[in-house]
Amino acid sequence: MSADSSSLRHPHTPTQPPTVLHYLIPERHWLALALGGAAILMTLLGIVIGQPLWRAALPGTFLFTAAVLVRWYYDRSTYGQVIALMVALLTFQGGHGLEHLAQWVQYHLLGYTARASSGLISAANSEWVHFLWNWGVLLVMLRLYWLGLRNPWAYVMLFWSTAHTAEHTYLFVRHLEVLQILKAYGEAGVTAQGLPGIFGNDGWLARSPTTAGSWVCTIPGLTTATRLDVHFWWNVGETILLMIAAYTHIHRNPQYNPAVVQ
Amino acid sequence: MPSRQPTTKSTPCSSKRSLLWRSGFPRPPILYPYTKKTSTMNRTQIIIPLLAIVTCACTSIAPATHWSGTQIPITMHVQPFTASNQCTDSFVTHQLAHTTVAPTPVRLFLSNGSGVAAGDVNSDGLTDLVLANIAGDATLAVNDGSFSFRELPLDLPNTRAIQIVDVNGDGFADISATHLGAGVSILLNNNTPAQPSFHRAQIAFGNIRAYSMLWHDFNGDQRLDLVTGSYDAEALRGGAQSLFDTQSSGVFIHTQNADSSFTTTRLSESANALSIAALDIDADGFDDIVVGNDFDTRDMVWLHHGNLWTATEPFESTPHSTMSYDIADFNHDGSPDLLAADMNPYATDVTTLAQWLPVTSRMTQYHPADDPQLMENAILQRSSDLRWYNTSRSVSATSTGWSWSTRFGDLDSDGNLDIYAVNGMIAFDLFPFLPDHALVEHNQALRYDGVRYSAKPSWKLDATAQGRGMTMTDLNNDGRLDIVVNNLLSPSIVYENQLCGGSQMIVSLHQAGTNPSAVGAQLRLSTATATRWATITNTRGYLSGDTPTVHYGLGTEVPLMLTIRWPDGLISSVPNPPVGTLLSIERSAP
Numbered sequence: 039m040s041a042d043s044s045s046l047r048h049p050h051t052p053t054q055p056p057t058v059l060h061y062l063i064p065e066r067h068w069l070a071l072a073l074g075g076a077a078i079l080m081t082l083l084g085i086v087i088g089q090p091l092w093r094a095a096l097p098g099t100f101l102f103t104a105a106v107l108v109r110w111y112y113d114r115s116t117y118g119q120v121i122a123l124m125v126a127l128l129t130f131q132g133g134h135g136l137e138h139l140a141q142w143v144q145y146h147l148l149g150y151t152a153r154a155s156s157g158l159i160s161a162a163n164s165e166w167v168h169f170l171w172n173w174g175v176l177l178v179m180l181r182l183y184w185l186g187l188r189n190p191w192a193y194v195m196l197f198w199s200t201a202h203t204a205e206h207t208y209l210f211v212r213h214l215e216v217l218q219i220l221k222a223y224g225e226a227g228v229t230a231q232g233l234p235g236i237f238g239n240d241g242w243l244a245r246s247p248t249t250a251g252s253w254v255c256t257i258p259g260l261t262t263a264t265r266l267d268v269h270f271w272w273n274v275g276e277t278i279l280l281m282i283a284a285y286t287h288i289h290r291n292p293q294y295n296p297a298v299v300q
Numbered sequence: 301m302p303s304r305q306p307t308t309k310s311t312p313c314s315s316k317r318s319l320l321w322r323s324g325f326p327r328p329p330i331l332y333p334y335t336k337k338t339s340t341m342n343r344t345q346i347i348i349p350l351l352a353i354v355t356c357a358c359t360s361i362a363p364a365t366h367w368s369g370t371q372i373p374i375t376m377h378v379q380p381f382t383a384s385n386q387c388t389d390s391f392v393t394h395q396l397a398h399t400t401v402a403p404t405p406v407r408l409f410l411s412n413g414s415g416v417a418a419g420d421v422n423s424d425g426l427t428d429l430v431l432a433n434i435a436g437d438a439t440l441a442v443n444d445g446s447f448s449f450r451e452l453p454l455d456l457p458n459t460r461a462i463q464i465v466d467v468n469g470d471g472f473a474d475i476s477a478t479h480l481g482a483g484v485s486i487l488l489n490n491n492t493p494a495q496p497s498f499h500r501a502q503i504a505f506g507n508i509r510a511y512s513m514l515w516h517d518f519n520g521d522q523r524l525d526l527v528t529g530s531y532d533a534e535a536l537r538g539g540a541q542s543l544f545d546t547q548s549s550g551v552f553i554h555t556q557n558a559d560s561s562f563t564t565t566r567l568s569e570s571a572n573a574l575s576i577a578a579l580d581i582d583a584d585g586f587d588d589i590v591v592g593n594d595f596d597t598r599d600m601v602w603l604h605h606g607n608l609w610t611a612t613e614p615f616e617s618t619p620h621s622t623m624s625y626d627i628a629d630f631n632h633d634g635s636p637d638l639l640a641a642d643m644n645p646y647a648t649d650v651t652t653l654a655q656w657l658p659v660t661s662r663m664t665q666y667h668p669a670d671d672p673q674l675m676e677n678a679i680l681q682r683s684s685d686l687r688w689y690n691t692s693r694s695v696s697a698t699s700t701g702w703s704w705s706t707r708f709g710d711l712d713s714d715g716n717l718d719i720y721a722v723n724g725m726i727a728f729d730l731f732p733f734l735p736d737h738a739l740v741e742h743n744q745a746l747r748y749d750g751v752r753y754s755a756k757p758s759w760k761l762d763a764t765a766q767g768r769g770m771t772m773t774d775l776n777n778d779g780r781l782d783i784v785v786n787n788l789l790s791p792s793i794v795y796e797n798q799l800c801g802g803s804q805m806i807v808s809l810h811q812a813g814t815n816p817s818a819v820g821a822q823l824r825l826s827t828a829t830a831t832r833w834a835t836i837t838n839t840r841g842y843l844s845g846d847t848p849t850v851h852y853g854l855g856t857e858v859p860l861m862l863t864i865r866w867p868d869g870l871i872s873s874v875p876n877p878p879v880g881t882l883l884s885i886e887r888s889a890p
Contacts, residue, residue, distance in 0.1 A: 151667055
């Protein structure tokens, strides 16, 4: 026996059944759009006037954040917390994906060394940026789970982001340890970013005494790729999983999809 | 329009796919031709080629080719190895008196130390040693047997690379060396076996600066030619930028003429050449020149076509700072493989990384899109498209520390080529923050099991003595490879091989003329399961020299045929060569 879907709809849900695209791309929210556009322009302007990449990208990042917050505020009152948080996370994740795309372009196309391919704002301090970012993603995912984002893809995403955060925690701890040793050496000016993590060709899995000489050291990609490529794919996976999880949530939820019957 | 085939059509990789399905992957539905599902074609066009690339890539290495040419008869002398005294499954250390010195605190480039060479200078059948010295005289260590050496100073000051090689073809081993900030000198053997002595040869190579060198017969005229490479980073640091100095830099080939004079050809105007090798890059039967350069300077390759040398870049990837070359056939496909060593920490603990970071962070910040340089060891294999592809990652051999001399050698005689790398760095301008300005590392012995390399600390080759030059040779005629390391600021070490098991064969070649050891000859040893390629060379590793012999570890394999391609292209064959022997093969004239 199917329930009347209109009774389950959020009070502010538009009359026309929305699509995922409708949620993701703001059409009428000029403020968010303007902030986003200004973010891009400010970044370009910073580059043109010769600012370091991370400093040029910083105002743009703030504006981008403001745009997402504006959108989140609107979505929260219109569609509820889950949708608002999902959209915000997905938008931020997309922005973070740009960061990794920039790294990928710097390394593979522009010919920077792996150490110098630090993306846009990560050039300030890649380890801090990624440590904070990934813990942020994980906490938001846990909050989403708490709020009701529960489908198989969301669970996979939760696992994925936990693993990703674990690697960045490992990287961050080693970053701090190396900095401490460098300080003791009197080499405090040396950056300790870009150290090998768990995966990749110089990672723990490939170089640990435990796995030395075993097949684990030569798993294509997992223990043979550079750190930069490993983390590019970490983020591609995270973005895709989040998109599928969000899509599944919206289309399985009668609140947003009238075609769903109880 | 090509007809569509069902996905069940047999393909080269269908067996692999079946394996996938058996292991739990859902079997895709069988889709017959002309169904409307385009996914049928997608699978065929995408998945199968991908699987083919992944699973069949390893088979694209060029297969061994058979040498053809005029056969030339040989005479063979077989000398059984002496029985090993000990079997402790490890190496035993013997210390020499020779110490390569440098003014302290050691500054950059003096830190690079010197080489060591092996050869029989007094024709007594035992391999002697010559140890170079960057800030002192070189030492001749005459092998009196039982790992006892008489050490004699040589009139060779401030030497870098060193080799024992019969330069004038009189049948007696001479000594050739490069000098700090200078060129090449040669000590000719006076043939006084009881007390070896030498006199300096008056051979002009022009105003060249040489750091590394290679003696080789490139044109098959039975005379040894010389290739030298400068190390411009050191020269520039010393302020050597005058016109004279600029003209003395680069890579040169000095072709020996019939009157023993040399004709010099400049191949490049600059170089940071730490190692030089002769290798048939394009499989045309002629050895080409490969120069391994330090820093951003890319490795250089010149193909040999008649009297012309053509520069090319055949390597998929190379080390960033190529420290050492060695050539052998580590995968037993009958073709040469090139081991190129680089600096890359073998451990990734935080202490090691912190020691390396101040140096690596000062290295180049830019690499062009076509730059093949990676900061790790490379094992390059020639493919059927004549490109050379790096397999070091797939066999876990990318990282051996701040490696200097790095060599292939079947240390345990099991039939697989192991790797030994000596390493460490000491320079106050690089490591002012470390005690004694020294990056202390364990030398790395990597055993190959036929699939991948793994460290073997139980062999007791993991000294921390700042090794630079290194050679592997049989010092007691028991068939096992012993090791000699020329350390910087500490006594040189001889490692006696007391590993157990396995079987060996050593081959030496002899011919008339001024290349009596047949340097440049190539050998293929066939067993029931594999073909091992090898070459006769005096130059292997970093600044170091080797006896002009080939050592085969065979494990339990039985050799069926040994084929020799002499430097002039003539062929000789030895059926069923005996294991456990030193095989001296002499070619009939011409």
